[in-house]
Amino acid sequence: MEFPFRLPLLVEYWSYIVLVWLGFGTLIGLLARMVFPGREPSGPLGTVLIGIMGSVIGPLVVETTCGIQGFHPISPLGFVAALGGTAVILVTYRFFLLIIADSVPARDDQVEETIAPDHVVGVSHPDYYQ
Numbered sequence: 001m002e003f004p005f006r007l008p009l010l011v012e013y014w015s016y017i018v019l020v021w022l023g024f025g026t027l028i029g030l031l032a033r034m035v036f037p038g039r040e041p042s043g044p045l046g047t048v049l050i051g052i053m054g055s056v057i058g059p060l061v062v063e064t065t066c067g068i069q070g071f072h073p074i075s076p077l078g079f080v081a082a083l084g085g086t087a088v089i090l091v092t093y094r095f096f097l098l099i100i101a102d103s104v105p106a107r108d109d110q111v112e113e114t115i116a117p118d119h120v121v122g123v124s125h126p127d128y129y130q
Contacts, residue, residue, distance in 0.1 A: 021055065022048075022052065025052030028054055030047065035087065050089050053089055054085035054089045055085065058086065059081045
């Protein structure tokens with residue numbers, strides 16, 4: 001059975017590539033967050049974006065530095081390279097968060113005590129403790 005509407009072959013190919021990289025990057029990002037746990041303000045979308053960046057940059061660095069012929073990023077070696085790239089990006093991201101947190105002046109979050117008008121500080125009332 002032929003579908004009445006079919007995308008051009010090039011569009012189908014690139015949509016397949018994008019979906020594979022989104023899935024691979026999400027998997028790598030989640031695994032990297034499991035390896036390096038901690039609270040981050042990035043949230044789930046940040047985890048996916050960091051995973052996608054790491055899954056692109058890690059295999060690219062391995063391919064250019066090692067010069068492996070026929071290296072495919074979505075392979076066992078590519079998986080390790082993507083996890084390593086994501087780990088480097090995640091550690092760098094956390095490092096920059098620490099630098100930003102140190103450069104921002106601390107807020108004065110101390111709550112001032114509110115004292116009732118008829119209350120004298122330091123004087124205990126005998127009927128209060130009974």
